Each structure stands twice: as structure tokens, then as C-alpha cells.
Amino acid sequence: MTILHIDSSINGENSASRAISRSVVGQLRAANPGAEVLGRDLVSEPLPHLTLDAFSDSSVLDVFLAADTVVIGAPMYNFTLPTQLKAWLDRILVAGKTFRYTAEGPEGLAGGKRVIIALARGGFYGNGSPAAALEHLESYLRGVFNFIGIEPEFVAADGLAISPEQRELSVKQALGDTVRLAA
Numbered sequence: 001m002t003i004l005h006i007d008s009s010i011n012g013e014n015s016a017s018r019a020i021s022r023s024v025v026g027q028l029r030a031a032n033p034g035a036e037v038l039g040r041d042l043v044s045e046p047l048p049h050l051t052l053d054a055f056s057d058s059s060v061l062d063v064f065l066a067a068d069t070v071v072i073g074a075p076m077y078n079f080t081l082p083t084q085l086k087a088w089l090d091r092i093l094v095a096g097k098t099f100r101y102t103a104e105g106p107e108g109l110a111g112g113k114r115v116i117i118a119l120a121r122g123g124f125y126g127n128g129s130p131a132a133a134l135e136h137l138e139s140y141l142r143g144v145f146n147f148i149g150i151e152p153e154f155v156a157a158d159g160l161a162i163s164p165e166q167r168e169l170s171v172k173q174a175l176g177d178t179v180r181l182a183a
Ligand SMILES: Cc1cc2nc3c(=O)[nH]c(=O)nc-3n(C[C@H](O)[C@H](O)[C@H](O)COP(=O)(O)O)c2cc1C
Pocket: 009, 010, 011, 014, 015, 016, 017, 018, 074, 075, 076, 077, 078, 079, 080, 120, 121, 122, 123, 124, 160, 161
């Protein structure tokens, strides 16, 4: 079993999404002691913006395709994903490799992989909340992975900017959720 661990928070050791993604990987390792874990920190090891030339290098895509499980730390910045993570996705969404267009519509080609996403958001974006229409992180990531044939699983810590108490509670709950996810 190969686990690919991706992080994209700029907040280093203070990052909630990094703490949660690390916990997911820890749980998966405990359940699969022989697992190989490959890490990619998109902040210390960033990918450049997409260019046409980038399509001639499939190394990022090959690592993704070879992984059985992909764990992604995804903080919300300005209502969506960090540009570092977008640059990675730009290497993953490749026509003819992870999806194709058919007469019946688009078809995902990357099914059979487990994708677990650790979300960290400063506010609350649930249905009916005032900011719900600004939620372009979870909705975007679900749409993108669905498009390539994967139903991603989410573990979320929300309301992190509301107060230190809320942050502590939300992160604690999310870390608890990672135990259930890996079971
Ligand atoms: C540059 C920046 C932009 C942010 N934008 C948003 C935002 O649009 N909505 C939100 O709910 N929280 C926002 N936040 C709060 C983060 O989502 C929150 O701090 C979360 O903990 C970030 O995850 P991390 O701790 O893994 O970096 C922002 C934080 C930063 C640093």
C-alpha cells in the first residue's frame, strides 16, 4: 500500500490542516504497518504555475497515479484552496490520463483510489450559514475529485478564527474524527 501525503498550509507548525493530515496518515500507518508513505510539502517544495511545457513532465501525476491512498491537508485561504495546492491539481487533472470526454459526457479515469482531505477553515460554511455561498474549498475539491472518478472523504476543523477556545475544540474534534476515518 502506498500513501501519498500532501500539505499546502503556509502556517508551519501552527497549521491545523497539517496536524489533521498528519493524524490521518498516522492512523493509516497504524492500520497498515507495511505502508510506504511519500510526502510532498507544496510550501517548502512548491510547484510553479502551470505552463504548456509542464504537460511534458508527468512526474507529479505518476506519483499520484501510483498511490493507493492520498491524504491532502487543505486550508481555506480567501474562500478557496491555496494556490500551491491548485498548482498540484493542475498536474493531476490531465485529459486522457485522469479523465476523458466521451459522447455521453466526461468520464473519470482515476477511480479505485482513496482520497482523504483535511480541511481547516477560519469560519463556518454549513448550509444556511451567512457565508455558505463563499464556500469554494470543500465544494471545489469534491467536484474536482468526482470529475476524475473519486469520491473524496473529508475531515474538517471549522471556526478556527472565531476564538482560541473554538479553535481548540474544532481541532480536537477533527483529530478524533481521523480515528474513525482510518478504522
Ligand atoms: C491568507 C489567509 C487567508 C484566509 N482566508 C480565509 C477565508 O477566506 N475564510 C476562512 O474561513 N478562513 C480564512 N483564513 C483562516 C484559515 O482558514 C484558518 O487560519 C485555518 O486554520 C488555515 O489552515 P492552516 O492552519 O492549516 O493553515 C485565512 C487564513 C489565511 C492565513
